[in-house]
Amino acid sequence: MEINLNKLLLSLSYTLDFVEMDILGVSSNHSKRVAYIANTLGKQLNMDEKERFDLVACCVLHDNGVTEYMLKEAATTKTSKRKLVLENVKEHCIIGEENVADYPFLTDVTNVIKYHHETYNGKGFFAKEKDEIPLMSQLIFFGDRLDNVFNLNNTDYPKICKINKYVKEQSGKLFSPIIVDTFLEVSDKTSFWLDLNDDFIYNGITRTIPNINMTMSWEELEQVTKIFSLVIDNKSAFTLRHSQGLAAKAETMGKYYKKDNIEILKLKIAANLHDLGKLAISNDIIDKNGELDETEFYLIKQHTYYSRISLSNIDEFKDITEWACNHHEKLDGSGYPFGLTGDKLDFNSRLIMCLDIYQALMEERPYRKGLTHEKSMSILRDMITDGLIDGGIVEDIDVVFT
Ligand SMILES: [Fe+2]
Ligand SMILES: [Fe+2]
Numbered sequence: 001m002e003i004n005l006n007k008l009l010l011s012l013s014y015t016l017d018f019v020e021m022d023i024l025g026v027s028s029n030h031s032k033r034v035a036y037i038a039n040t041l042g043k044q045l046n047m048d049e050k051e052r053f054d055l056v057a058c059c060v061l062h063d064n065g066v067t068e069y070m071l072k073e074a075a076t077t078k079t080s081k082r083k084l085v086l087e088n089v090k091e092h093c094i095i096g097e098e099n100v101a102d103y104p105f106l107t108d109v110t111n112v113i114k115y116h117h118e119t120y121n122g123k124g125f126f127a128k129e130k131d132e133i134p135l136m137s138q139l140i141f142f143g144d145r146l147d148n149v150f151n152l153n154n155t156d157y158p159k160i161c162k163i164n165k166y167v168k169e170q171s172g173k174l175f176s177p178i179i180v181d182t183f184l185e186v187s188d189k190t191s192f193w194l195d196l197n198d199d200f201i202y203n204g205i206t207r208t209i210p211n212i213n214m215t216m217s218w219e220e221l222e223q224v225t226k227i228f229s230l231v232i233d234n235k236s237a238f239t240l241r242h243s244q245g246l247a248a249k250a251e252t253m254g255k256y257y258k259k260d261n262i263e264i265l266k267l268k269i270a271a272n273l274h275d276l277g278k279l280a281i282s283n284d285i286i287d288k289n290g291e292l293d294e295t296e297f298y299l300i301k302q303h304t305y306y307s308r309i310s311l312s313n314i315d316e317f318k319d320i321t322e323w324a325c326n327h328h329e330k331l332d333g334s335g336y337p338f339g340l341t342g343d344k345l346d347f348n349s350r351l352i353m354c355l356d357i358y359q360a361l362m363e364e365r366p367y368r369k370g371l372t373h374e375k376s377m378s379i380l381r382d383m384i385t386d387g388l389i390d391g392g393i394v395e396d397i398d399v400v401f402t
């Protein structure tokens with residue numbers, strides 16, 4: 001299949017950007033803005049299309065290690081200083097680099113994510129300096145820093161002057177003189193600043209990034225979405241294997257139903273991404289030790305809507321989007337976010353619905369231990385009696401996983 005991987009990543013980044021908003025307090029659309037700046041400067045610096053294509057991917061993924069690092073940190077400190085510590089630790093760079101090891105880059109991007117916090121004068125986490133830092137890392141750091149310090153969603157003329165002054169002052173310190181000079185050239189363009197606005201950034205980025213279609217198999221696409229499943233699962237200690245576990249069960253059931261290989265891979269992709277929208281939900285709610293109150297439940301119900309927003313721009317994922325995003329609907333119309341009824345829920349949507357509940361019941365939660373297969377089955381059967389989920393599928397789950 002022909003696919004533009006950057007378009008896929010940018011769609012998925014819709015929810016990834018929420019993580020930075022929540023944890024770092026940075027602006028919305030952060031990774032898109034970083035990608036826009038890095039790509040614009042990269043073009044000016046004569047980077048070729050393939051390099052810039054990879055640069056954009058690295059920009060979208062630059063902080064993919066954040067959720068996993070946060071989790072380790074929360075486990076050891078048991079504090080809520082989440083917002084402060086993150087950018088001061090190098091672990092998220094190392095984890096982020098490891099997570100993209102299997103990503104199908106077109107060029108060599110070794111260490112690009114690992115060194116995205118290095119400063120030109122060698123005062124970063126790994127004390128790399130000048131040309132020791134890959135140019136791509138330098139460009140990511142530049143865009144990241146500017147958006148974090150100045151919030152580039154809103155810029156007026158006085159702010160642009162301030163930014164230019166700051167960048168000049170940092171020449172040879174935080175940033176390489178070449179990047180500073182290149183930036184000052186593009187900073188003169190009205191379009192550069194307008195493109196960074198929330199309302200225009202999607203248009204700006206799709207207009208300027210290289211348009212490269214790659215032939216990819218569904219196996220390779222499944223690998224790419226696995227990166228996101230890691231980020232999602234690492235959002236909370238209680239969901240550490242949730243998406244990955246669901247994907248494994250979806251595969252097993254797909255084989256049981258003798259589905260063809262492509263459909264099974266699509267089911268796995270749906271499982272990998274079904275809780276993508278959870279990235280947009282605060283950990284204060286996801287990790288709450290106890291029952292959610294009405295306000296909190298209202299908020300958590302939004303996650304499947306966000307999953308859908310993220311996935312719906314990907315033309316190749318039409319059926320996958322349905323299977324992934326209907327997982328909290330119920331046959332009697334009492335589910336969320338749409339309240340769809342059984343006649344609107346196809347077999348694979350029902351399958352993911354049932355497996356998601358089964359997977360969740362077997363996992364530990366803040367307020368209970370993981371349940372046994374038997375106990376989980378009895379809860380699922382109660383839900384059949386209440387007209388909520390597909391009885392045939394539940395009995396098949398029992399046969400397959402006993
Ligand atoms: Fe970072
Ligand atoms: Fe960032």
Ligand SMILES: [Fe+2]
Pocket residue numbers: 274275303327328
């Ligand atoms: Fe969910």
Ligand SMILES: [Fe+2]
Pocket residue numbers: 242274275356
């Ligand atoms: Fe789930």
